[in-house]
Every structure is written in structure tokens, then in C-alpha cells.
Amino acid sequence: MTTQPTHLRGPRPASLVMILVMAIAAALGAAAPAGAASPGRTVVATDGGLVRGTLDGGTRSFQGIPYAAPPVGELRWRTPEAAEPWRGVRDATTPGPACAQNEGELPGGSTSEDCLYLNVTTPTASTDEPRPVILWLHGGGFFMGAGHNYDPSRLATRGNAVVVTINYRLGMFGFLGVPGLADSGTFGLADQQAAMAWVQRNAVAFGGDPDNVTLAGQSAGAVSTCAQLASPGAAGLFDRAIMQSGSCDLAWLDNTVYRGQPADDILLPVETVQERGRALATDLGCMSDNPDAVLECLRALPVEILKPVMDGFIQPAYGTELLPVAPSEAFSTGAFNRVPVLSGHTRDESTLEVVGYEGGTAPMSEQTYGEVMTETFGDDRAAVEEVYPRGEYESGAAAWAAIATDAKWASGQYETSLALSRFVPVHQYEFSDPAPPFSSPAPMTMGAYHTSDLWSFFALSGEEPTFTAEQRRLSEQMIDYWAAFAATGSPDRAGGPAWPRFDGAANTPYVQSLAPGAIGAVDVAAEHHLDFWRQHQSAGG
Template identity: 45%
Template sequence: MLSHPHQPTNTPDHAPPTPPPPTPPTAHHHTPTPHAHKPLTPVSAPTRSLRTLTRATLRTIPLTTLLLTACSTPGDDSARPPGASAPALTVTTDKGRVTGTEKDGVRRFQGIPYAAPPVADRRWQPPAPAAAWRGVRQATAPGPKCVQGGRNGAPAPGSSEDCLYLNVTAPSETRQDRPQPRPVVVWLHGGSFKTGSGAEYDPARMARDGDVVVVTVNSRLGVFGFYGHPGLDDPGAYGLQDQQAALRWVKANASAFGGDPGQVTLMGESTGGASVCAQLVSPRSEGLFHRAIIQSGACHQNWPKNMLGPAAAPWTYWASRSTVRERGLAAARSLNCPDIACLRGRSTSEVLRLNNRFNQAAYGTRTLPRHPARALADGDFHRVPVLMGTTRDEHRLYAAQFAVDRPISRERYGELLRTSFGPAKAARIARQYPPGDSPGIAWAAVGTDRTWVCPSLESARLMARHVPLHGYEFADRDAPGRDLDPGFPLGAYHASELPYFFDMRGITLDESQAELAARMLRHWTDFAKSGSPGGTWDRFPQTMRLQPGGDAPIDAAAEHHCGFWSSLR
């Protein structure tokens, strides 16, 4: 079981050395419990052509952001069937009353502060409780997103250090209509620990059709969320601490929105999925959630050289406390700051210049005492059911970036293998993944298997020793947003499953994809209700392939050559 140290870990677990972070061109067997399902709403969700994105954009925007556009802005009026009771649009939280909006079968409460603004002297401090307010707070628009880079390194429009806000989306039916509280899903967004916000994801369909309460969260990013320095008490994991503060808010306030604080599912994708993994092994998150969904973000993931882009350095989600502190000292010197007081006096724009150095969560801290992969290996994590998996072609969108400037020829494929893995291993990999007529697709398959699927299966294998775990693979190779000059076939690429859960402006699912989206949403919300995705879905090591036309069990380790990759260690 998870240990609960009372002091910081001064000697963190030994783990593979963590290299300095690159600035990658990140595109970013229980018997199932039956549930009565409400009719599922047809989907009109994400098809955005990626062809419209410029080459410069591909180099600077995380993969998840490539998919996301601004979500539709909810209105505050909706026709209601005769005799239906009005939804409760003003609710009382532990800090004061908030009023929201109602439309299309959901109530929305946006921009609710879950912690005090981490500004001035509170920069690089643990999140403090939000101040109470008098009267009724208008919760009708999202709060600012956390500071992230925009054009020319300036803070992105709409971003601020004052950003610790969350959004609640709940079905319109209130307790008078439905006495039993609903399960709660807390969503952690991806974005390389550098970009994104909770408001970019519209969970109306999940809340309405899945009959759950959904909470989307902002947490500090980049240098503001993961900076380390000897002058800081527990450095390098403020973004993870923010997530825990949001979960404490949910525990205190879910019932006010018709949610059940005893049924909280923590769900995230990419670095949001890695954040879920971090919370599974953090002693400070004990009792704050009861189920976990990890999408494309396992504890064991790491990227060899070149995997995140041409000449990109190796990278992983985690860095030791000592490494983060050393980087912090160097960063302080670059701003001519001898101490933390000086750094706290620097402007947001000045500090943001350090952003690319700090997008890894520090372990060896009170928040994250152990390297997450080591903790899983020792069974040192919270005992909650887990649903986790990847997409079938995770790495194709990254590989496509190579082709933007220079197609991957057979010669370049061999060069990439040699510089990434060394000559001896490169020869073996080339035999396992021959370039054929599509060396770019071969390189993408190497990245998908080595970097995404097999590490995810390793994390799953270790957790499945102790908890119920179900694995999935999203496999719609015609997922929206497939066009990328020069026509590299993206397949079921990284983050391509997100439009099947969240509504995004300009993206449309066809009939078979809408059916798949309804099925996936039902699996996910069944899991939030019971700890099982339902149907004929057996526990790990079976992996359920989710695709148009129906689910199908597969042996993911065999299909993605994980035995081969184990032999190369």
C-alpha cells in the first residue's frame, strides 16, 4: 500500500538519469453492474483540418492543442418540457454562493476559484484556500487560463498567474428530480505541462448523456507550476499540488451540484494522464478520488532522442528534485536574481522566458516522494480501479512533423534509428520495423510502440497486480483532423479520441463515429459509476480495441511488439 512519509525524501529512488528538458515541437473479473442508460444524443463534434495549421504552428503548439479549438460558449436560456422543474442555478459552496447558466440539458458553473491566486508572494507556494465572498458570484464565464507562452514568448492572451479556477457541468435535473447524487468526473487536460486549460474542453455531452457531474480544472503550468530552487520548501510540483487542491474542493462541494463526493473519478489525457498517475502515487491525494482513467500518459513513458521532433533531446514526465533545483539556480542567474524574493519580484513576462526549462514534475518531494514508475513497481499506490490505454497510432502526428520540412526517406529512417538507439540496436529495430515503401510510417510505428503503448502496458501490468484494471486502444484510423500537408496519414493519432468525449467547435463526427463516441462515453461513465466499463470487457491483460463497428479484444503487447522492446533493454 501507499506509504505516507512525514518528511521530504532527501534521497529519492534511483531512476534512470533525467536529462535536461528539451523544447520539443510538441503537437502536445468483476461481473459488470448493469445500468439503465438514457438515450444518447447524436454527436456534432470535432473535424478540423490540420492542413490550415502553418509549419510554424506545428513547431510550437502541443499536440492536444492542434486538435482543440475554442469550445462553444454556453448560453443561459433553454426551452424546458412542460412540467419540468427549473434547474438550481444558484448553489452554495463552502466559500459562498454562485450562479450559473442552463442550456441544452446541462447546468454550467464556470470560473469558480478553488484556491487563492498564486501571485506576488504566493508565487511558488502551495495553493492556499480561496477567500470567501459575500453575495452571489456570477459563475457564467471561465476564469483565465494559467500562464503559458504565446507569440514571441509573450504570455498567451487570456492567461494569467491568477488562474486557479474550475468549471462544473451537471445535468439539468436537480435533486428534486433525481434524489441520488451523481458520480463526479474530474478532468485534467494535457499540453506538455506547458499549455492548455480546463475550459478548452466542453463536457456537456458527457454530463448529460452519461448522467455525471464533470469538473474541468486549471493548474499552474511550466515555470510557474514546476520551478525548483533551494530557497523553496517543496519545489517542482506546484501544478500537482493545485490538482490536489481542486480535488479537495470537489470533496467539499460536489454535493452542492448534485454530485457524490464519495464517487470521484480522476481522468486525464497526455500530461493530464501522467498527472493522474502522479496522484495515484502521491500520499497527499489519499481519499480524494476513487477511480482513475489514464489516457496516453503512463508513469513509465519516456522519449528517446528525436522522438519529439528533429534533434529533440530525450524527455520524460519526471525529474529529480535535485535536477530541478540545479536548473532553478541556473535560471535565477540568467535573471540576475540571487534569491527567491528577487524572482518573485520579476514580472510574469520575465519569468515566462524560463518556461521551456520547467515542464517536468519533481519527485523526491513531499508531493511526489518517489519516482512514479518505481512506486508502481513496489505496489506503492492508491488502491482504486483503473481504466487506461492509448491510441493505435499515437506517434504518427509527431512523425508527420518530420515530413513538414523534409520527408522521411529510407536513408533518413536509418539515420534516425542510429542516432536515437545506437548502431547495434538500430539494425535490430530496422529488421523488426522494415521501412518498405513508407519509412515515415515505420518511424511512427517505432515511436508508437516504444514510447507510448509498451510503457503504458508496463504501468498497467504493475497496477493490475493490486487493483481491477481495464485496458483499451482507441483505433478509429479515420478520426477527424487527418489532413496534414504533405498528406502524412495520421490514423488514430495522439489525442484523436478527445472529440469522442468532448464537444469542440468545427469538428463533426460521421454516423459511425457518433455511434463509437456514444459507446465510448457509455464505457467511461459506467466506469465512473461502478469501476467497470461494462459489456463483455474483461480485465487486463485483455485490451479492448474501440473502433467504428464494435469493440474487439486484442493482445496489445503482441500487436505492438512489446516483447521485442523488452529484449532491447
């Protein structure tokens, strides 16, 4: 049985990539009473019932709050339904289970389908005004991750914001498509909208402003945020959008992350997703001329049977009720949820993928580099090597990482910003720390690898970063930028180095480089050879 390609799949669990990712890697409150947002209060009334959280220094934390019913049994592969209210005071001091996934970011993975929980972190400092809300969508390639792996205490306190992190269904539980299955390929996105609706109903209870919600995410979370910009169902549920290392134009070349990986796009037509589901149902012995019988068979399969193949469905579908058209089409016509956007990527995204290219712990070898260049580009190899001369890089792995960074990450991020900037304010950045936390020791120079910007905002999987003095100042400035954007729609109001808007009509649209001791303009299009990749793609390369 063949599973579909996974564009962000890390190597096997023992790999250096995974180590880096893991290290990085009774009373019903229908409405919150006036005193519920008191900064020292650990019992809060939500619309589902009372929850008791914890006080920890300058933050209050409430974890494991259900925002939708468990999507199990007949609710597997259905849009989320309302969570059942509870009596008494619900313990909210520990996170809920992570959504089903294989081993990776979570040691041992997870087998839970009862996973639609969220976590709320607020400052304890008093305030006379409701705080902006930042709803964070985790990354992980749509096949791994959990909201509780992101401790937002620094972001909440310095940013004076209410931060909500969530789980959403992953892999085939979140993005399976089968002919006859309503909402094929969009269940994880529907979960996110249910969480956004929960925030609208409950923000006030935690001191947040439901009329000032920023939807933010990194990698798959950024792609999700981008998709929500194009989803009619998300209209009115958020007021700003932050996309870190991911966009609706994310696409990849053959062999990008592993040898033999086919070129593909992050978002697919629903017909493609359903055809893949038809093939899977056949392999699992569930195919039938009766769509209801197919679904009954699939819903009866235990998680353990589905986990080996669940990573085959990690590309959300459009042409659906939730996502009627490809977001690129919606952005080109202006038919999307028009809110201010902050978007960007890291300077060396793909080093995190290439560092484990040879089976998990070794970077791409020189021999593999040569073979992959020919396999990927064929007669165009010389043209690519003219732009990326092998001699200018420390290794073939570094050369391939530069190619993959530009073609996969920088190009898509920039094209999405160009389209959006015709209709809404856009601020673009590049995170450029040459030696961020957990980048060494490694068998190749990592630079500003994929996920390295996250340390500026979060403790990841219980690990706090070790910063130099300049890195700490950069982290504080980035939190100030993000918080100003969440509060006002413009990071330029944070103070510090100016950050002009991205103007797609300018000869050189402004992009802010974020590096320790060096914040200022960068010509991303020139640095990442984006004109070359636009021509390459238009020529069918």
C-alpha cells in the same frame, strides 16, 4: 541560455500540428442547502459563496469558480492557499483566465498567474441519487492548455455525471525547482489536489457524490492522474482513475519529437529539477549563495521575462513531500492509492508529433529519417529496422511514428498497467479509429493520432466533431464505458461488447480495441512490439 527538452512540444504556432491540436485542439454557503442540487437551479451555494451559472439545453454550466487563491507575488511557487470567499452572487457564466503559457493551444497564449479556476457541468435531468463526479485534468505537455477548452456536455448528459474541468499551473510556474525551494517541481500537482479537495467540499451542491469521484485526464493530465495515485496527499480524494495516453512510465528516445531532443523521462528526481533551476537562475541573474535571495529575485521577475524559458520545466519531481518516491517504485510495492484504473492510448499516438517534424508543416523527410535512425540507435539500428522494416511503411515519417508510438506511449502505458494490476482492478484499451475527426487533409496518414480519442467525449476549443454514423455509435459506447467505470469501477457494466479486466499474469492480458464498428480484443503487446522495447531498455538502449 538553454532550456530543457520538451517531450510533447508542438512545432511553431503556424504548424499543422498546432492547427490539429487547436481544432481538436454577501451570502456564504458553508454547506449547500437541501435544494441547491435542483437540476434547474442556476444559483448554487459553494463554500466560497453563491455562484450563478447558465442553462443550455440539457446541461447546467458554472465557469470560472476559484478553487484556490491566486498564486501571485509571494504565493508564486508556493502550494496553493484557500480562495477568499465573496459576498453576493458571483457570475459564473464565463471561464477564468488560463494559466500563463506561450502561444499554442490558446491563440496568443496567456500571461495570467491568477488562474486557479474550475468549471462544473451537470445534466439538467432530474435524479433521485447523487451523480458520480468526473474531475478532468487537461493535457498539453504541462506547458499549455486550459480546462475550459474541454466542453463536456455530451459526457455529462449521456454519462449522467457531474464533470469538473480545471486549470493548474504550467511550465516553470507549476514545476520549477530550485535548491531551497520547498515543494520544488510539484506546484501544478498541488493545484490538482486543491481542486480535488474543493470537489469533496462542494460536490453535493451540484448534485454530485463526493464519495464517488473519478480523477481522469489525457496526456499530461493522464501523467498527473498517475502521479496522484502515488501521492499520499491525494489519499481519499478520489475513488477511480482514468489515464488516457499517459502514464508514470512515459519516457522517450533521442530525437523523438524534434531533432536533437535528448532521451528523458516524464518524472524526474527533485535533485535534477533543482539543478536545472539553479542553471536557469544563473542565466536570469538571480543566482546567489542565499536561497531566499534567489527566490526573492525570481519572484520579482515579470511573467513576460519568464515566458521565453517557462517550457523548460514540464516534468514533475519526485523525492518530494507530495511525491515521496518514483511512482514506479510505489506501484511495485503496492504503496499507492488503491483504486480501480482505466488506462489506454491511441493506436498511432506519434503521428501528431511526426507530421510537423521538419519545422512545423512538413513530416520527417526520408533523409532525416535515415540520419535520425543512426543518431538514435547507432549499432542497434539494424535490430530496430528488423522489427520495423522501412518497406512496410508508407514513408520514413510513418516508420518513425510507429517506433515512437511503441517506445514512448504504448510501452509505458502497458508497464504501468502490469504493475497496478497486481493490486487493483485495471481495464486497458486502445483507441483505433483509422480516420478520426480532423485527421485529413494531412501530408501523411494520421490514423488514431494523439488526442483523437478526446473527440468521443468533448467538444474541443469550441469545435464539435463531425462523426460518421459508426463513429457516433463508438463515441456513445465509449461514454457509456467511461460512465459505467465512474459509477461502479468497471466499464464492463455499461452493456455492449464485454470488456474483461486486464490480467497481468495472463499470457495475453486483455485489452479492448475501440474502433468504429469493431470493438473487441487486441494483443497490444504483440501489435506494438513491447517485448522488443522491454529488452532494448533493459540492455540500456
